[in-house]
Every structure is written in structure tokens, then in C-alpha cells.
Amino acid sequence: MGKYSIGEFEEVLLLTVAILYDNAYGISIKEEIEDRLNRKVSVGAMRTALSRLEKKGFLQSEFGEATAIRGGKRKRFYKVTPYGKKALEEVMENRKKLWEAIPSVAFDFKAL
Amino acid sequence: MKNQPPNLYPPSLAIRLLRWFCEPALLEDVEGDLEELFSNRLKNGRRRAKWLFYWDVLLLFRPGIIREIRIFKGQTNHIMFKNYIKIAWRNAMRYKGYTALNLLGLIVGMASSILILLWVQDERNVNAFHTNGDQIYQVFRNMRQSNGQVNTGTSIPKPLGDLVKSEYTEVAEVAWLSWSLPMDIARDNQAIEESGRFASPEVLTMFSFELLLGDSQTALNSPSGLLISERVAEKHFGPNWRNEAMGQVFKVEEQFDVQVTGVFRSPGTESTLDFEWLLPAQAYFAANPWVEDWGNGAFETYLLIPDTDKVQAVADKIRMEIKKHTQGNPNAGDEELIIHRFSDTYLYSAFDNGVVSGGRIEYVRIMTIVAIFILLVACINFMNLTTARSSRRSKEIGLRKVMGAARKSIRTQFYLEAFLLAGCAVAVSAVVVAFLLPLFNELVGKSLVLNFEAPETWFFLMGLIFGVGLLSGTYPALLLPTFNVIQSMKGGVVKQSGFASYFRKGLVVFQFAISTLLIIGTTVIYRQIDFVLNKDLGLNKDNLLAVSLEGDLASRLETYKNELLRLPQVTHVSGASGNPLNYGRSTSSANWEGKNPNEGYEVNVMLTDEHFIETTGMEILAGRSFSSQLQDSTNFIINEVAAELMGFEDPIGKKLSFWGIDGKIVGVVKNFHMRDLYEPIAPLIITCISPSNSSIVLIRTNENTSDALAAIEQVTQSLNPGEDFRYQFIDQAYAESYEAEQTMRTLANLFALVSIVISTLGLLGLASYSAEQRSKEIGVRKVHGASVIQVLLLLSKDYGKLILMAFVLAVPFGYYFMQNWLNQFEFREALNPVVFLFAGVIVMSIGVLTVAAKSYQAASVNPVKSLKEE
Numbered sequence: 001m002g003k004y005s006i007g008e009f010e011e012v013l014l015l016t017v018a019i020l021y022d023n024a025y026g027i028s029i030k031e032e033i034e035d036r037l038n039r040k041v042s043v044g045a046m047r048t049a050l051s052r053l054e055k056k057g058f059l060q061s062e063f064g065e066a067t068a069i070r071g072g073k074r075k076r077f078y079k080v081t082p083y084g085k086k087a088l089e090e091v092m093e094n095r096k097k098l099w100e101a102i103p104s105v106a107f108d109f110k111a112l
Numbered sequence: 113m114k115n116q117p118p119n120l121y122p123p124s125l126a127i128r129l130l131r132w133f134c135e136p137a138l139l140e141d142v143e144g145d146l147e148e149l150f151s152n153r154l155k156n157g158r159r160r161a162k163w164l165f166y167w168d169v170l171l172l173f174r175p176g177i178i179r180e181i182r183i184f185k186g187q188t189n190h191i192m193f194k195n196y197i198k199i200a201w202r203n204a205m206r207y208k209g210y211t212a213l214n215l216l217g218l219i220v221g222m223a224s225s226i227l228i229l230l231w232v233q234d235e236r237n238v239n240a241f242h243t244n245g246d247q248i249y250q251v252f253r254n255m256r257q258s259n260g261q262v263n264t265g266t267s268i269p270k271p272l273g274d275l276v277k278s279e280y281t282e283v284a285e286v287a288w289l290s291w292s293l294p295m296d297i298a299r300d301n302q303a304i305e306e307s308g309r310f311a312s313p314e315v316l317t318m319f320s321f322e323l324l325l326g327d328s329q330t331a332l333n334s335p336s337g338l339l340i341s342e343r344v345a346e347k348h349f350g351p352n353w354r355n356e357a358m359g360q361v362f363k364v365e366e367q368f369d370v371q372v373t374g375v376f377r378s379p380g381t382e383s384t385l386d387f388e389w390l391l392p393a394q395a396y397f398a399a400n401p402w403v404e405d406w407g408n409g410a411f412e413t414y415l416l417i418p419d420t421d422k423v424q425a426v427a428d429k430i431r432m433e434i435k436k437h438t439q440g441n442p443n444a445g446d447e448e449l450i451i452h453r454f455s456d457t458y459l460y461s462a463f464d465n466g467v468v469s470g471g472r473i474e475y476v477r478i479m480t481i482v483a484i485f486i487l488l489v490a491c492i493n494f495m496n497l498t499t500a501r502s503s504r505r506s507k508e509i510g511l512r513k514v515m516g517a518a519r520k521s522i523r524t525q526f527y528l529e530a531f532l533l534a535g536c537a538v539a540v541s542a543v544v545v546a547f548l549l550p551l552f553n554e555l556v557g558k559s560l561v562l563n564f565e566a567p568e569t570w571f572f573l574m575g576l577i578f579g580v581g582l583l584s585g586t587y588p589a590l591l592l593p594t595f596n597v598i599q600s601m602k603g604g605v606v607k608q609s610g611f612a613s614y615f616r617k618g619l620v621v622f623q624f625a626i627s628t629l630l631i632i633g634t635t636v637i638y639r640q641i642d643f644v645l646n647k648d649l650g651l652n653k654d655n656l657l658a659v660s661l662e663g664d665l666a667s668r669l670e671t672y673k674n675e676l677l678r679l680p681q682v683t684h685v686s687g688a689s690g691n692p693l694n695y696g697r698s699t700s701s702a703n704w705e706g707k708n709p710n711e712g713y714e715v716n717v718m719l720t721d722e723h724f725i726e727t728t729g730m731e732i733l734a735g736r737s738f739s740s741q742l743q744d745s746t747n748f749i750i751n752e753v754a755a756e757l758m759g760f761e762d763p764i765g766k767k768l769s770f771w772g773i774d775g776k777i778v779g780v781v782k783n784f785h786m787r788d789l790y791e792p793i794a795p796l797i798i799t800c801i802s803p804s805n806s807s808i809v810l811i812r813t814n815e816n817t818s819d820a821l822a823a824i825e826q827v828t829q830s831l832n833p834g835e836d837f838r839y840q841f842i843d844q845a846y847a848e849s850y851e852a853e854q855t856m857r858t859l860a861n862l863f864a865l866v867s868i869v870i871s872t873l874g875l876l877g878l879a880s881y882s883a884e885q886r887s888k889e890i891g892v893r894k895v896h897g898a899s900v901i902q903v904l905l906l907l908s909k910d911y912g913k914l915i916l917m918a919f920v921l922a923v924p925f926g927y928y929f930m931q932n933w934l935n936q937f938e939f940r941e942a943l944n945p946v947v948f949l950f951a952g953v954i955v956m957s958i959g960v961l962t963v964a965a966k967s968y969q970a971a972s973v974n975p976v977k978s979l980k981e982e
Contacts, residue, residue, distance in 0.1 A: 027148050047145075073147065
């Protein structure tokens with residue numbers, strides 16, 4: 001994992017924030033993950049993970065406009081930082097290296 | 113949002129919860145997210161959306177979301193504490209009398225309860241110093257008598273220990289320890305008689321007696337070893353005993369030589385096992401082959417059972433061992449063995465029918481309750497005085513409220529005052545206790561200390577401040593902030609709610625009920641102890657002296673007696689095998705005409721000479737006493753209990769045998785108490801068969817006892833040079849055997865007094881307060897012609913009623929508790945209604961006098977004074 005310690009859920013979050021680009025706030029992230037990956041995301045788990053990522057420096061956030069549907073509360077929009085991008089890249093690199101190292105017979109299940 | 117129907121809002125409870133725990137920085141958008149989610153979910157049904165909202169909020173309750181816990185968040189009101197303390201001080205100084213009254217009550221109460229609790233703690237600490245104390249079990253034997261009674265004893269056949277040692281895997285160690293024996297320990301012809309015990313080597317490893325010299329593993333292994341206490345070592349070797357004692361040779365009882373193999377610290381009052389020397393048990397066993405018989409009770413036997421789960425198994429296994437091994441022995445009794453945790457043997461030492469029935473623990477419990485009661489009474493005082501005088505503070509409370517004080521801060525203020533006062537009281541009472549301890553120690557015969565170096569003491573004192581502060585401060589702290597602002601600012605008296613005044617009256621009733629209860633208890637205990645000490649014991653214990661026969665004086669008994677009788681101060685002399693008021697030498701071999709051979713009875717045997725009856729002043733009910741003219745050596749006198757047991761209508765002339773002596777009964781003596789009054793009188797045979805077996809001589813002297821004692825000592829010393837002169841007055845020894853009860857009597861007296869003093873202080877405060885409050889009313893009444901007496905009655909009436917109620921409340925409890933206490937005595941004073949009346953009259957008169965004195969002061973004031981100001 002190198003110097004960036006990132007969990008699977010954190011990785012998913014970072015990627016989703018990047019996908020959503022300028023519309024990445026709590027609910028949109030939650031829905032995006034639920035749509036694309038077909039998995040349930042609880043508000044609690046997501047919130048803690050987002051704050052954790054922000055503390056680690058992978059994300060930064062700022063408040064947007066207040067909307068009526070949210071009872072006048074502002075949205076907090078997230079953006080991936082360059083540091084976060086590096087972390088994502090490294091994770092991908094590592095995965096790639098591992099994939100490449102797999103001998104072709106390993107997944108040749110017919111041979112069994 | 114405003115245009116949404118109200119039931120489309122997210123559940124407010126959940127939001128409040130979220131706002132309470134959520135980190136403020138995160139709150140806004142988290143709440144926003146949740147609300148957005150909620151409005152999205154509304155499509156699928158409102159109820160479902162609400163549930164999911166709750167669920168999400170609960171899931172948010174996790175680290176990372178929860179705010180940091182901060183006790184003082186942001187703004188603090190530390191600054192106000194300074195003001196509270198200042199105001200508390202000013203108030204205390206302004207009403208000095210009231211403050212003094214309040215503090216005095218608390219101090220007296222606290223000091224008393226600290227003293228009591230020190231005593232309780234000390235009692236609980238007895239035998240607690242053994243590291244393995246919880247794993248050591250002592251074996252007791254329950255001997256069932258044919259009359260259904262069970263005698264419990266500690267003298268266990270030695271083979272039992274051998275059996276347990278070899279066959280009981282649950283028992284790690286077995287230790288034998290003899291009863292306490294006085295013996296001469298001599299070195300260089302300098303003999304000192306000391307009490308000590310024979311002990312097996314395991315005694316030193318199982319118990320935690322501290323060895324100052326020698327090795328606890330080996331000190332008792334050699335049969336010629338001897339361990340002496342620090343005190344004995346100092347007596348023999350002086351201050352340099354550490355270098356000189358080891359290996360020195362002593363002569364024991366002028367018979368055998370032993371060598372010092374160790375010196376131990378004398379077990380003090382915290383140990384029930386006391387000894388000044390220890391000799392190896394094996395030496396005793398070797399010299400006394402009778403101990404190897406299952407039929408003979410020998411040493412106390414202790415077992416070490418490391419696994420507490422196995423205790424029950426051991427108890428079950430050991431129960432029938434004696435019976436099993438004495439089967440077929442005609443003298444075998446019906447008996448069972450029980451084991452009892454050693455650390456409990458001090459407090460739970462009373463056996464009733466073979467089952468533990470209490471003991472000193474009862475006194476410990478009584479005293480603990482008394483301590484709590486006294487503390488409670490003191491706290492009630494505080495509560496009452498504070499709330500009663502709260503109207504004095506009403507302006508202050510009103511002003512504080514106007515200036516923006518919340519109820520909470522007024523509550524804090526009054527709690528703080530209570531804690532401050534409690535703190536002062538604890539500090540002063542700690543000092544008072546430190547001063548009173550020497551006196552108290554003398555009273556209870558202990559050496560208690562208030563150890564300021566031990567953290568426990570501080571914990572205890574802090575706990576006391578906290579407990580008393582909370583107990584006494586809570587009611588005022590809850591009541592006072594509820595005062596109405598306008599009413600209290602307008603001045604004058606804040607009308608207190610009906611509940612408040614009922615509550616206060618209830619507390620007064622409670623206080624006096626406790627005082628009455630304590631007085632009832634004290635009086636009953638006092639009368640019972642008095643009853644015990646003055647009871648007709650069946651003999652005349654005054655001016656009766658018991659001198660122990662040291663050396664070979666017993667074999668020269670006749671000469672000695674004749675010498676004594678020549679003294680003008682001596683009227684009668686008789687040999688005896690023990691103090692008749694504390695006697696327990698029994699046989700199960702007694703046989704008489706018509707006895708059912710299948711029934712076994714333990715019958716006591718007193719060995720005396722012909723003059724026993726007249727010396728002790730016992731009364732012969734039937735037949736005759738022994739006579740020196742008649743051949744009486746095989747004639748016996750029995751007591752009434754024995755006569756009843758044997759079932760004789762006319763016992764005179766009936767055949768009786770024991771110890772292989774056949775004889776007949778010539779007289780019946782009136783019952784006298786051979787044991788304490790907790791126990792019934794046991795059957796007894798008195799014989800004069802061999803006066804030379806006497807261990808003491810009983811001497812009846814004239815009134816001039818000190819003179820007589822000196823003369824007797826002179827005669828004894830001249831006949832028996834080189835031996836100690838050891839004596840006791842029978843009446844003194846008897847009184848000493850009730851020392852614990854007498855201590856209790858003194859303590860109970862003292863603390864009943866304390867409780868009534870505190871209650872009176874409280875009443876004084878209340879009465880003076882109500883007199884002051886009604887000063888205008890009194891003035892008006894007097895102007896209209898009321899006499900002082902009428903005003904006095906008016907003011908005292910209320911409190912009189914309360915005290916009467918307290919009395920009514922205390923009587924049933926007092927009756928119940930004291931009847932329970934009395935029931936443990938086999939011989940007791942009936943519970944007399946006069947006792948209750950006495951307690952009632954005392955409390956009533958003290959209470960009424962207090963109120964009346966205060967009221968009189970108020971009633972005799974010139975009305976002009978009280979009415980001129982408006």
C-alpha cells in the first residue's frame with residue numbers, strides 16, 4: 001500500500017467524489033455509490049469516512065448554497081486534492097503490478 | 113420548508129439527539145444531508161422515512177462524529193464560586209449563633225460516627241492480617257446431647273488431622289495448635305510463667321505470624337525447639353536480645369530443655385490466637401499418647417483449602433469422620449464435624465445448636481447502624497435549620513434571579529455552602545477525634561488510631577464530606593431556587609409550601625424517633641447487663657477469692673488450708689477443680705439408676721472437698737452437704753438440673769457412678785451458673801473424692817478484702833516459696849467475662865446521649881426561629897391580653913405533638929429490636945414497659961424544655977419592641 005494507507009471504502013469514496021466533480025456532497029455521493037456499485041451506504045459510515053479522508057488530506061471541502069429542500073442547511077462539497085489523486089494512482093499502480101504478476105495458468109481453471 | 117405540512121418534518125426528537133452529540137463543525141451539513149434524504153424518502157411513505165431517519169441518526173453515533181466531551185464548555189462561571197464563598201462566609205458571620213448551632217451538631221455527629229466506625233473497622237480487622245486468612249478453615253465438633261442440645265467445641269481428635277493430611281487432596285496443609293497453656297519458661301534459674309501454645313510446623317507457614325528471628329519453614333521442626341515472643345525475649349535478654357536469644361537453652365516446667373529457634377512479634381489485639389511462646393506439637397504428642405485416640409479431643413485443627421470451590425466437598429467429607437472411626441466404642445458420642453472459615457471465627461463465634469448464630473458481629477452491626485443514625489440525625493439538623501431560615505436569604509435569592517441567575521446556579525450555590533460547612537465540620541471533627549481517641553480507647557479497651565498517612569483515611573474523610581454535603585444540601589438546594597422572584601423581592605416572609613413545612617416536621621419526628629429508639633436500646637442493654645451482674649448466681653460471689661495452687665501445693669492442701677483458716681480474715685476455705693462460675697469439665701461416662709443405656713449425656717464434674725458448699729455459700733435444697741465427720745468420699749451432690757435429667761423424684765440415696773467410681777447421691781444443690789448467662793445451666797456432680805486434685809482454693813474472707821489478700825499472700829508465699837501468687841476475686845472475674853457487654857453498655861449510653869444532644873440542638877434552632885418569625889403575632893396577642901403562659905403553650909404545642917409522634921413511632925421498632933437482642937440470653941430481664949415510658953419521658957421533657965425555654969424568651973419580650981417596627 002506504500003505510504004498512502006487507504007481502505008477499500010475510502011478508495012470508493014475518493015473515486016466517486018472525483019466522478020461527481022463539482023456536485024460531490026453527502027447525498028449525491030451516497031446515491032452515486034448505490035447506483036454504480038449496487039451496495040448500500042449508511043450515512044454514518046460515509047460521514048466518518050469523509051471526515052477521515054479530509055483529515056488525512058485526500059479531500060478538501062467547502063460549503064455551497066443553502067437550499068430549501070435541506071431545511072436551509074448548506075451542502076458541503078468535496079473535492080479530491082492532488083495528494084488524494086496521488087494516493088488513488090498509487091493504489092491503482094499497486095493493483096496493476098499485482099495483476100501483471102499473476103501467471104496466466106493461475107486463472108486457467110479448465111486445467112484443473 | 114415552511115410550506116410543508118408539519119407532519120412532513122423529520123422527527124424532532126432525532127434531530128435533538130443529533131444536535132446533542134454531533135460535532136458542531138459537522139452538524140450543519142450532516143443535518144442537511146439527513147433532511148434531504150428524508151424528503152427524498154417521503155415518496156416511499158412517511159412512516160418508513162421517519163424510521164430510517166432515526167436509524168441514520170443512531171448510526172451516526174460513532175467516534176468521528178460525536179463531539180469532544182468538555183465539562184466546561186466555553187464560558188465558565190468559576191468567577192461566581194468566589195462570590196458564593198464570600199456570601200457564605202458573610203452569612204455565617206452574620207448569624208453566629210445559628211452557624212455555631214449548625215456546625216456543632218454536625219461536628220458532634222461526625223466525630224461520634226468517626227469514632228464508632230474506627231471501632232467497627234478495628235473489629236473487622238481482627239485476624240485479617242493472615243495472608244491466607246480466607247483459605248484457612250478451623251474444624252469444630254458438634255456434640256449432640258441426649259436432651260437435644262448441641263455443644264460446639266474446638267478440641268479435635270488428632271488422628272483426624274493425620275487422616276485429612278494423607279487422604280484429602282483438596283487440603284493443602286493441616287496445622288495443629290493447642291489451647292493456651294501457662295508454663296514456666298526458665299533460663300539460669302530465672303523462671304517466668306507465660307501463656308503459650310504447642311504448634312505444628314505448619315502453623316508458621318499457614319498463618320502469617322511474623323518471625324523476627326529464625327526461619328518460619330524450619331523453626332518448629334526440631335522437637336526441642338522453642339519460639340518466644342519479642343516481649344519474652346526482652347525480659348530474658350534485655351534490649352540486645354536480637355544478638356543473644358538464638359540457640360539459648362531454656363528449661364520448660366523444670367522438666368525438659370529446649371533451644372530457642374526463633375523470636376516472633378507478639379500477636380497483638382488484632383489476633384485471636386495469642387501466645388508468648390510456641391513449642392513443637394510433636395513434643396506434646398510424643399509425651400501424651402492419648403492424643404492418638406479418635407475418642408479424645410486434642411488440639412485445635414486448621415486446614416488450608418486453597419480452592420474455595422472445594423470447601424463444600426471437604427465439609428461434606430469431614431462431617432462423619434469421628435463417628436466413622438469411633439464406631440463400636442461404647443463412649444462414643446453422637447457428633448459431627450464442621451469447618452468454619454478462620455477469618456470469620458472472631459465475629460461469628462456464637463454457635464446455636466451447632467450452627468453459627470452470630471457473635472460479636474451483632475455488636476458490629478448495631479454500632480454501624482448507630483453511627484449511620486447519628487450522622488443522619490446531624491444531617492437532618494442541617495437541612496432543617498437551613499430551610500427554616502431560608503426566608504432570611506429570600507431577598508438574596510430574588511436579587512440573584514433578577515440579575516439573571518438560573519435555578520441551576522442557585523442550586524450550585526447552596527450545594528457549595530453545604531459542602532463548605534461539611535468540610536469545616538469534618539476538619540474540626542477529625543481534630544476532635546484525634547484528641548478524644550485516647551479516652552475512647554480506654555473506654556473500649558482498644559488502641560485505635562486515626563492514621564492521617566493512610567490514603568484510606570483521606571478517602572473516608574472526603575467521602576464523609578461528600579456524603580454529608582449531599583445529604584444535607586440536597587433539600588435546601590432543591591427548595592430554595594423555586595422561590596418566586598416577586599414575592600421574595602417584596603421582602604418579608606416567603607410563604608413556604610405546605611410540603612416544605614410538613615417535610616420539616618417529618619424530619620423532626622424522624623430525628624426524635626431515632627433518639628427515642630437509641631434511648632430505649634440503651635436502657636434495655638443497661639438493665640440486662642445490670643441483671644447479669646447482680647443476678648443471684650446460686651452462690652455468694654462477694655468476698656470470695658480463688659487462689660491457684662502452684663507447684664506442689666495441691667499435695668499439701670490440708671496444711672495450706674489449716675494455715676489459711678488461722679487467719680482472722682478468713683472464714684472458710686475449700687479446694688476445687690476450678691472457678692465455679694466458669695467451669696466446664698465434663699464426662700459422658702456417668703451412669704445412674706434407671707438410665708437408658710442408649711442415651712449419652714455430658715455431665716459436669718466438680719472436684720472439691722467437704723467444705724465446698726459452705727465456702728461458696730450455695731444452698732442445699734434436699735439431703736445434706738458433705739461433712740468431714742462422715743465418710744463422704746463416694747457420696748455425691750448433684751444440682752437441680754442433674755436431678756431433673758436423671759429423672760429422680762427423690763434423688764437422695766440413689767446410686768450414681770462415673771469415672772469408674774460407684775457412689776450415691778446425698779444432696780441436691782440449688783442451681784448455680786457455671787457458664788455465662790447466654791447458656792442454660794448444665795447438669796453437675798460435685799464430689800469430694802480426691803481434694804488433692806484441686807487446682808484452686810476458694811477462700812471466703814470477711815469484708816476487709818485488701819487486708820485479707822495481703823495476709824493470704826503471705827501465708828501462701830511462706831508455704832510455697834519461689835512460686836507465683838496467682839489469685840482472682842470471683843466477682844471481678846465474673847464481671848470481666850462480660851467486658852464486651854459492658855463496653856457496649858457504655859458506648860450505647862454515650863451515643864444515645866450524643867443523638868439526643870444533636871436533636872436538641874436542632875430543635876433549639878427551629879424553636880428560636882419560629883418564635884422569631886411569630887414575634888409580631890406574639891406582640892399582638894400580648895397587647896390583647898394574652899398571658900406569658902398562654903403564649904408559651906401556643907408556641908410549644910406544635911413541637912410537643914411532633915415529639916409525641918416520634919415516640920409512638922419508636923416504640924414498636926424498639927420493642928422488636930430489643931426483644932431480638934434479649935432473646936440470645938438464656939437468662940434475661942423481661943422487656944418492661946417502664947423502659948419505653950422512661951425513654952419517652954426523657955425525650956419529651958428535654959424537647960419540651962428546650963422549646964419552652966426558647967418560647968419563654970419570645971413570650972416575655974415587651975410587645976412594644978416587636979411591634980414598633982414595621
